[in-house]
Amino acid sequence: xxxxxxxxxxxxxxxxxxxxxxxxxxxxxxxxxxxxxxxxxxxxxxxxxxxxxxxxxxxxxxxxxxxxxxxxxxxxxxxxxxxxxxxxxxxxxxxxxxxxxxxxxxxxxxxxxxxxxxxxxxxxxxxxxxxxxxxxxxxxxxxxxxxxxxxxxxxxxxxxxxxxxxxxxxxxxxxxxxxxxxxxxxxxxxxxxxxxxxxxxxxxxxxxxxxxxxxxxxxxxxxxxxxxxxxxxxxxxxxxxxxxxxxxxxxxxxxxxxxxxxxxxxxxxxxxxxxxxxxxxxxxxxxxxxxxxxxxxxxxxxxxxxxxxxxxxxxxxxxxxxxxxxxxxxxxxxxxxxxxxxxxxxxxxxxxxxxxxxxxxxxxxxxxxxxxxxxxxxxxxxxxxxxxxxxxxxxxxxxxxxxxxxxxxxxxxxxxxxxxxxxxxxxxxxxxxxxxxxxx
Amino acid sequence: xxxxxxxxxxxxxxxxxxxxxxxxxxxxxxxxxxxxxxxxxxxxxxxxxxxxxxxxxxxxxxxxxxxxxxxxxxxxxxxxxxxxxxxxxxxxxxxxxxxxxxxxxxxxxxxxxxxxxxxxxxxxxxxxxxxxxxxxxxxxxxxxxxxxxxxxxxxxxxxxxxxxxxxxxxxxxxxxxxxxxxxxxxxxxxxxxxxxxxxxxxxxxxxxxxxxxxxxxxxxxxxxxxxxxxxxxxxxxxxxxxxxxxxxxxxxxxxxxxxxxxxxxxxxxxxxxxxxxxxxxxxxxxxxxxxxxxxxxxxxxxxxxxxxxxxxxxx
Numbered sequence: 001x002x003x004x005x006x007x008x009x010x011x012x013x014x015x016x017x018x019x020x021x022x023x024x025x026x027x028x029x030x031x032x033x034x035x036x037x038x039x040x041x042x043x044x045x046x047x048x049x050x051x052x053x054x055x056x057x058x059x060x061x062x063x064x065x066x067x068x069x070x071x072x073x074x075x076x077x078x079x080x081x082x083x084x085x086x087x088x089x090x091x092x093x094x095x096x097x098x099x100x101x102x103x104x105x106x107x108x109x110x111x112x113x114x115x116x117x118x119x120x121x122x123x124x125x126x127x128x129x130x131x132x133x134x135x136x137x138x139x140x141x142x143x144x145x146x147x148x149x150x151x152x153x154x155x156x157x158x159x160x161x162x163x164x165x166x167x168x169x170x171x172x173x174x175x176x177x178x179x180x181x182x183x184x185x186x187x188x189x190x191x192x193x194x195x196x197x198x199x200x201x202x203x204x205x206x207x208x209x210x211x212x213x214x215x216x217x218x219x220x221x222x223x224x225x226x227x228x229x230x231x232x233x234x235x236x237x238x239x240x241x242x243x244x245x246x247x248x249x250x251x252x253x254x255x256x257x258x259x260x261x262x263x264x265x266x267x268x269x270x271x272x273x274x275x276x277x278x279x280x281x282x283x284x285x286x287x288x289x290x291x292x293x294x295x296x297x298x299x300x301x302x303x304x305x306x307x308x309x310x311x312x313x314x315x316x317x318x319x320x321x322x323x324x325x326x327x328x329x330x331x332x333x334x335x336x337x338x339x340x341x342x343x344x345x346x347x348x349x350x351x352x353x354x355x356x357x358x359x360x361x362x363x364x365x366x367x368x369x370x371x372x373x374x375x376x377x378x379x380x381x382x383x384x385x386x387x388x389x390x391x392x393x394x395x396x397x398x399x400x401x402x403x404x405x406x407x408x409x410x411x412x413x414x415x416x417x418x419x420x421x422x423x424x425x426x427x428x429x430x431x432x433x434x435x436x437x438x439x440x
Numbered sequence: 441x442x443x444x445x446x447x448x449x450x451x452x453x454x455x456x457x458x459x460x461x462x463x464x465x466x467x468x469x470x471x472x473x474x475x476x477x478x479x480x481x482x483x484x485x486x487x488x489x490x491x492x493x494x495x496x497x498x499x500x501x502x503x504x505x506x507x508x509x510x511x512x513x514x515x516x517x518x519x520x521x522x523x524x525x526x527x528x529x530x531x532x533x534x535x536x537x538x539x540x541x542x543x544x545x546x547x548x549x550x551x552x553x554x555x556x557x558x559x560x561x562x563x564x565x566x567x568x569x570x571x572x573x574x575x576x577x578x579x580x581x582x583x584x585x586x587x588x589x590x591x592x593x594x595x596x597x598x599x600x601x602x603x604x605x606x607x608x609x610x611x612x613x614x615x616x617x618x619x620x621x622x623x624x625x626x627x628x629x630x631x632x633x634x635x636x637x638x639x640x641x642x643x644x645x646x647x648x649x650x651x652x653x654x655x656x657x658x659x660x661x662x663x664x665x666x667x668x669x670x671x672x673x674x675x676x677x678x679x680x681x682x683x684x685x686x687x688x689x690x691x692x693x694x695x696x697x698x699x700x701x702x703x704x705x706x707x708x709x710x711x712x713x714x715x716x717x718x719x720x721x722x723x724x725x726x727x728x729x730x731x732x733x734x735x736x737x738x739x740x741x742x743x744x745x746x747x748x749x750x751x752x753x754x755x
Binding site for chain 2: 021022023056057058059060064065066067069070096097099101104107108129130131132134135137138143144145146147148149150151152154168171175197200201202204205206208209212213217220221223224225226227228236239360366367368401407410
């Protein structure tokens with residue numbers, strides 16, 4: 001209806017359409033570019049260092065010490081980045097529980113990016129723990145200390161990533177095998193597809209309960225640190241706030257990633273979906289801010305929040321980063337303008353990430369005076385894990401139907417890259433898509 | 441057509457939820473059976489052992505330091521002394537016990553302080569330790585088990601006294617902290633530091649007895665001791681190492697802490713939500729009902745889209 005009006009707001013040069021319908025692989029643009037190779041080199045460097053770290057004590061490698069026993073691998077790669085990787089949780093709950101049907105089409109972007117954030121975060125954790133050979137205790141429930149938030153995280157996070165998040169990504173893999181494989185592959189996939197569809201709704205229940213548990217437990221971890229964490233952040237509401245921050249970061253990052261990837265690979269944008277995401281992101285930001293403000297008032301920390309000392313300024317910066325997108329995205333004009341949505345989503349990711357990062361680092365004061373600054377190998381490894389995720393995402397959007405597009409894109413793609421066209425009935429004697437993948 | 445398919449589906453769903461619920465409950469029960477309670481203000485067990493350190497008696501001879509190293513098989517820390525003798529700067533992975541000197545900025549007065557694990561009544565490190573490597577053992581000693589530790593260092597983050605130390609430069613890193621000379625206690629010996637102390641600045645006994653003794657000393661000479669109170673009686677819910685000091689506790693490096701146990705603060709809400717995993721099971725049930733409903737609708741829409749475009753809906 002207001003296609004023309006929307007185009008007026010479009011300052012990015014992208015085409016605006018209103019029908020993202022399904023995931024379509026990137027087929028016109030090259031994916032293996034110098035930029036991707038650069039990130040691959042960074043990832044290789046990080047992984048080489050990680051391999052060296054495997055045969056080396058932690059000490060010479062990191063700037064960590066007994067007062068700041070957790071470095072950026074935990075505080076940034078896990079605490080902060082898995083919040084950005086909570087897209088599958090946030091978008092999934094919006095789509096499947098609150099029935100925001102428009103968002104189903106962006107689930108794959110959320111799922112792939114979330115899986116990469118989690119798996120690289122867990123990789124970081126694997127090289128961070130000092131005695132990994134004792135981790136088999138995770139399989140022995142009688143050794144579990146049920147009241148430890150660390151136990152909850154160390155079991156729940158790998159389980160979520162390896163089983164539930166992986167399962168949610170399986171349709172992507174099978175779909176590619178189906179369209180590129182031979183007749184045998186197709187008949188095997190036809191046989192297992194109904195089983196996957198049968199269990200899918202039950203598995204996604206687990207895929208939402210588990211991150212609800214461990215994303216809040218990440219905040220719960222900090223409760224035990226008690227007085228070491230500045231009172232602007234130390235609160236019994238830490239688990240809830242960490243969860244809400246994961247929600248807003250998840251929504252923010254999926255929006256950010258969709259826009260960046262669409263611009264990078266010249267994909268047309270769907271303003272309807274962006275407006276939905278922008279609206280939910282704004283709500284998530286307001287919800288977080290309401291709980292944060294209520295908590296500070298309840299604990300009588302309002303004066304400290306506006307004392308304009310170092311901690312107060314940190315708090316105000318963090319709040320501003322979340323408040324600006326919350327307010328701006330209430331405006332329909334902003335939600336209709338991709339560039340503005342991109343900016344607001346970036347701010348929200350920064351603000352939410354900031355909230356998740358600060359309590360374990362800048363607002364963390366050990367009982368003894370000490371300094372922590374990440375060492376060079378620590379930073380290189382951290383950057384390496386992130387680069388690994390970027391490279392994997394670049395390859396994923398090329399080889400799998402991740403990024404959303406229109407039906408015409410799909411049809412054009414399947415002609416150009418020789419994916420069997422699903423609609424060519426003569427070839428397959430059916431709809432092309434395995435009949436058994438259909439519901440009935 | 442739909443009605444013919446629906447009844448067995450509902451049954452299967454009920455069975456599945458039943459299995460999930462039952463399995464979760466059993467696991468939850470099994471897990472919670474091992475869990476302990478966290479009162480806001482824990483009470484020491486009658487047989488809880490204790491150490492009382494009085495810095496008005498300590499002469500700073502440091503006899504306790506080599507005694508500790510010998511009893512625990514610790515190497516000397518020779519970094520500061522240029523490789524000659526044991527001279528640690530603070531508690532570290534080679535030092536479980538240290539005598540430190542506090543000097544007033546104007547140089548007028550000084551005090552010693554002995555630092556080691558405080559053996560809290562409700563230790564934050566034990567509450568946080570994921571696989572129970574750190575535990576509150578006999579007589580309330582907080583001990584560490586190398587075969588259960590994964591090296592996550594949550595104990596270091598949790599301890600309000602910054603006591604547990606990690607062997608950063610070892611391939612097989614251990615958590616190093618005073619374990620109240622647990623083996624000596626089992627041999628009916630007192631800890632090495634209290635056994636060797638020539639002046640009685642640090643003494644060993646039952647917590648109830650030493651707390652009474654400390655209060656007697658305060659009553660005998662009022663205003664000799666800072667705030668006329670015993671540090672460790674209530675700090676972080678109470679500790680089994682008690683301090684008397686003639687200067688501010690904060691000046692000698694003992695942090696200002698409330699009287700609430702950190703374990704109570706950290707688990708008072710989650711222990712209710714995770715009791716028998718009831719919270720997660722409840723959420724799973726609610727989500728399951730809503731998702732299944734929306735799933736069915738989504739599948740119908742996919743089927744319509746399929747008819748329209750010839751393309752199946754994607755998951």
